[in-house]
Amino acid sequence: MxxxxxxxxxxxxxxxxxxxxxxxxxxxxxxxxxxxxxxxxxxxxxxxxxxxxxxxxxxxxxxxxxxxxxxxxxxxxxxxxxxxxxxxxxxxxxxxxxxxxxxxxxxxxxxxxxxxxxxxxxxxxxxxxxxxxxxxxxxxxxxxxxxxxxxxxxxxAVDMIIYVIYGILIGAVVAVIIAYIVTRKFMQPLEQLTKAAIKISEGNYNEKIYIRNKDETGKLAEAFNDMTVKLSLNMWKLEKRNHEFECVLSSMINGIIAVDEQYNVFLYNSKLGKILDIDTDIVGKSIYEIIRNTTIFNVLEKSIEQNEYIVDETVINDKIIRVYANPIFAPIRSSIKNMGTLLVIRDITDIKKLETMRSDFVSNVTHELNTPLTSIRGFVDTLKNGAIKDEKVASRFLDIIDIETERLTLLIQDILSLSAIENMEDEKNNNVNNMASIINEVIEILNPKIKDRKINVNIQVNDDITYNCNRNRIKQLIINLTDNAIKYTEKGHIDIICKESDASIIIEVSDTGIGIEEEHIPRLIERFYRVDKGRSRNMGGTGLGLSIVKHIVSLYNGKIEVDSIIGEGTTFRVLLPKKSSVK
Missing domain, CATH: 3.30.450.20 (PAS domain)
Structure with missing residues (x-):
C-alpha cells in the first residue's frame, strides 16, 4: 500500500x-x-x-x-x-x-x-x-x-530553465522525503490492521491493535479490537456448538448421513463408517459412489419424491440394516425449503439375532417342558386307568414321574438362573473370595456324582489366589463346567486348574471324555444346543449349563475357550480379567 x-x-x-x-x-x-x-x-x-x-x-x-x-x-x-x-x-x-x-x-x-x-x-x-x-x-x-x-x-533561457529545474528537483526530493515520512506514518496503523487481520484469518482471534491516534485510524483500530472480541466470542460459541453437535452425532448408536438435492453428502457421523465399513471422508461425494444398495436408493428416492418418511430393511456386508429416510426442511421466511434428505441407518443384526434366539428359546423351552409333562401326564393317566393297582408297575411309573419332575425342576432352576444373570440380580454383592475355597465347595457338592462315575478329580490351585466376584456366580460357573465334564467322561480323570497371570484369573476344566467334534464347538454355548440330544437327555442335562457359563463370563468381561479332541477329551478355559468390573 x-x-x-x-x-x-x-x-x-x-x-x-x-x-x-x-x-x-x-x-x-x-x-x-x-x-x-x-x-x-x-x-x-x-x-x-x-x-x-x-x-x-x-x-x-x-x-x-x-x-x-x-x-x-x-x-x-x-x-x-x-x-x-x-x-x-x-x-x-x-x-x-x-x-x-x-x-x-x-x-x-x-x-x-x-x-x-x-x-x-x-x-x-x-x-x-x-x-x-x-x-x-x-x-x-x-x-x-x-x-x-x-x-x-x-x-x-536555457540557463534560466536549468536553474529552475535544479530548484524543482531539490523541491521534488524534499517533497518525496516528506511524502515518504507522511505515508509511512499514515501506513503504520494500516499495516498493523493488515497483520492483525491476517492473524485473525489464520485463527488467532486474540490479536489486538494499539494505536494512540485520535483520528479516523484510531477509531478504526478501536472498532477493530471490538470486532475481534466479538468475533472471538462468536467463534468460541460456534466451536462449542459444533463440538456439542459432533459429540451428539458420534454418540449416536445409529449411522447418520444427510444428502442434498443433488444426492451429495454434506453430513455424516462416525457410526455410519462402522456400520457400512467406510474409512474415508465422504463429504461432497455422491451417495451413489459411497453406497451400492438398491434398497437404500429406493428409500432415498421415494422419500424425496413423496416428501415423506420412509423405512425399509436390507442386508449389507452380512449385516441386517434398517434404513429410515426423512426429508430435511429449512424454514426460509414465509416458505419452507427442502434442503435434502436425512438417512438413519441402524444395524439391527443383533436385534434380529436376539429375536431369533428368543423365538428359539420359547420354542425350545416349550419343547423341553412339553416332553416331561407329556410323559408325566401319560403315566398319570395310565395309573388312573388301573395301573396303580399293580404295585411293581405303579412303583416304576412313579419313579419315572419323579425323574421327569426332577428334570422339570432343574430346567426351571436353570431358566431362573439365566434370567437372574441377564437381569444382573445380586451382582453388586461382590467380595474378595479365595478360589481354592470355592473349588473345594464345588467338589463337595458334586462328590456323589464323582463317586458314582468312579472318576478321579485332580485339583491344582494355589491357596493364595483370590478374585473380587460374586461367590455364588463363580461357584455356579465351576459347577456347570465340572458337572458337564463328569457327564461325558466314562473313564479317566478330570483336572481342575486355577492359576493367575498378570491380567487374568484362569480356570481350566479338562476331562478325558468322548470329546466334541470341531463343527459343534462354536455352538456349544447356545441355549438348548446338544451335540447328542438323546444322550444328553438320558444324562439329565437341560441344555442350559454352558449358556449359563457363557453369561457369567460375559458379566466379568471375560473370555471362554474350548479345546477338544474326539476320543481324548475336552478342555474348557475361562479367563476372568482381574481389573474388570461387572457390566
Missing part, C-alpha cells in the same frame, strides 16, 4: 515538474523575445534619430554609420532604400546582397510601420530577430533594419 502511495506521489511530482519546466521554458522564451524586441525597437529609434542628425549636418555616410554604430550597439545594421536595395550593411558587402523588398519586416517598414520578424538567416546560418524602422531623412527615404541573433537569448 505504501509503495502505491509513494508511486502516486512521485507520479504527481513528476507531472508537476514537467508542466513547470514546459511552462517556464515557454514563458521564459516569450519574455526574452518580447524584451529583446522592445530593446531593439528602442535602440532602432535612437539610431534613426542619430542618422537624422547626421543628415542635417551633411555628414551622412551610410557605410561609416552602420560600421560605427553596429559595434557600439552590438547589433547588425542594414540600410535599405524604398526600392529594397541594400545601401549599407555592417556585416556583409551590401553590393552583393539580394533585394530586400519582399522581406516581411522591410515591406512593412517601407509602408511606415515598425515591424519585427524572426527567421533563419541563410546568409549568417542562424535564427535572427529582424526589426525594421522606417526612416525619412534629408535626401533619403528607406528602412533601418537591426538584426540580433537569438543564440544568446536561447542560452539565457
Amino acid at each position: 505504501q509503495k502505491k502511495l509513494m508511486a502516486t506521489y512521485i507520479l504527481i511530482i513528476s507531472l508537476t515538474i514537467i508542466i513547470a519546466v514546459l511552462f517556464c521554458w515557454h514563458m521564459g522564451n516569450k519574455y526574452f523575445k518580447d524584451t529583446t524586441l522592445k530593446y531593439t525597437e528602442t535602440k532602432g529609434e535612437l539610431l534613426t534619430d542619430i542618422l537624422a542628425n547626421e543628415a542635417e549636418k551633411d555628414r551622412l555616410d551610410f557605410s561609416s554609420f552602420v560600421d560605427e554604430y553596429s559595434s557600439k550597439s552590438d547589433v547588425r545594421l542594414t540600410i535599405i532604400d524604398v526600392d529594397g536595395t541594400v545601401v549599407a550593411d555592417s556585416d556583409e558587402d551590401f553590393r552583393i546582397m539580394d533585394n530586400h523588398i519582399y522581406r516581411k519586416e522591410v515591406s512593412s517598414a517601407i509602408k511606415g510601420e515598425i515591424a519585427s520578424n524572426i527567421r533563419y538567416s541563410e546568409t549568417i546560418g542562424a535564427y535572427y530577430l529582424y526589426t525594421a524602422i522606417p526612416i525619412d531623412i534629408k535626401n533619403f527615404k528607406g528602412v533601418l533594419r537591426l538584426s540580433l541573433p537569438l543564440i544568446e537569448i536561447r542560452d539565457i
Whole structure:
C-alpha cells in the first residue's frame, strides 16, 4: 500500500515538474523575445534619430554609420532604400546582397510601420530577430533594419530553465522525503490492521491493535479490537456448538448421513463408517459412489419424491440394516425449503439375532417342558386307568414321574438362573473370595456324582489366589463346567486348574471324555444346543449349563475357550480379567 502511495506521489511530482519546466521554458522564451524586441525597437529609434542628425549636418555616410554604430550597439545594421536595395550593411558587402523588398519586416517598414520578424538567416546560418524602422531623412527615404541573433537569448533561457529545474528537483526530493515520512506514518496503523487481520484469518482471534491516534485510524483500530472480541466470542460459541453437535452425532448408536438435492453428502457421523465399513471422508461425494444398495436408493428416492418418511430393511456386508429416510426442511421466511434428505441407518443384526434366539428359546423351552409333562401326564393317566393297582408297575411309573419332575425342576432352576444373570440380580454383592475355597465347595457338592462315575478329580490351585466376584456366580460357573465334564467322561480323570497371570484369573476344566467334534464347538454355548440330544437327555442335562457359563463370563468381561479332541477329551478355559468390573 505504501509503495502505491509513494508511486502516486512521485507520479504527481513528476507531472508537476514537467508542466513547470514546459511552462517556464515557454514563458521564459516569450519574455526574452518580447524584451529583446522592445530593446531593439528602442535602440532602432535612437539610431534613426542619430542618422537624422547626421543628415542635417551633411555628414551622412551610410557605410561609416552602420560600421560605427553596429559595434557600439552590438547589433547588425542594414540600410535599405524604398526600392529594397541594400545601401549599407555592417556585416556583409551590401553590393552583393539580394533585394530586400519582399522581406516581411522591410515591406512593412517601407509602408511606415515598425515591424519585427524572426527567421533563419541563410546568409549568417542562424535564427535572427529582424526589426525594421522606417526612416525619412534629408535626401533619403528607406528602412533601418537591426538584426540580433537569438543564440544568446536561447542560452539565457536555457540557463534560466536549468536553474529552475535544479530548484524543482531539490523541491521534488524534499517533497518525496516528506511524502515518504507522511505515508509511512499514515501506513503504520494500516499495516498493523493488515497483520492483525491476517492473524485473525489464520485463527488467532486474540490479536489486538494499539494505536494512540485520535483520528479516523484510531477509531478504526478501536472498532477493530471490538470486532475481534466479538468475533472471538462468536467463534468460541460456534466451536462449542459444533463440538456439542459432533459429540451428539458420534454418540449416536445409529449411522447418520444427510444428502442434498443433488444426492451429495454434506453430513455424516462416525457410526455410519462402522456400520457400512467406510474409512474415508465422504463429504461432497455422491451417495451413489459411497453406497451400492438398491434398497437404500429406493428409500432415498421415494422419500424425496413423496416428501415423506420412509423405512425399509436390507442386508449389507452380512449385516441386517434398517434404513429410515426423512426429508430435511429449512424454514426460509414465509416458505419452507427442502434442503435434502436425512438417512438413519441402524444395524439391527443383533436385534434380529436376539429375536431369533428368543423365538428359539420359547420354542425350545416349550419343547423341553412339553416332553416331561407329556410323559408325566401319560403315566398319570395310565395309573388312573388301573395301573396303580399293580404295585411293581405303579412303583416304576412313579419313579419315572419323579425323574421327569426332577428334570422339570432343574430346567426351571436353570431358566431362573439365566434370567437372574441377564437381569444382573445380586451382582453388586461382590467380595474378595479365595478360589481354592470355592473349588473345594464345588467338589463337595458334586462328590456323589464323582463317586458314582468312579472318576478321579485332580485339583491344582494355589491357596493364595483370590478374585473380587460374586461367590455364588463363580461357584455356579465351576459347577456347570465340572458337572458337564463328569457327564461325558466314562473313564479317566478330570483336572481342575486355577492359576493367575498378570491380567487374568484362569480356570481350566479338562476331562478325558468322548470329546466334541470341531463343527459343534462354536455352538456349544447356545441355549438348548446338544451335540447328542438323546444322550444328553438320558444324562439329565437341560441344555442350559454352558449358556449359563457363557453369561457369567460375559458379566466379568471375560473370555471362554474350548479345546477338544474326539476320543481324548475336552478342555474348557475361562479367563476372568482381574481389573474388570461387572457390566
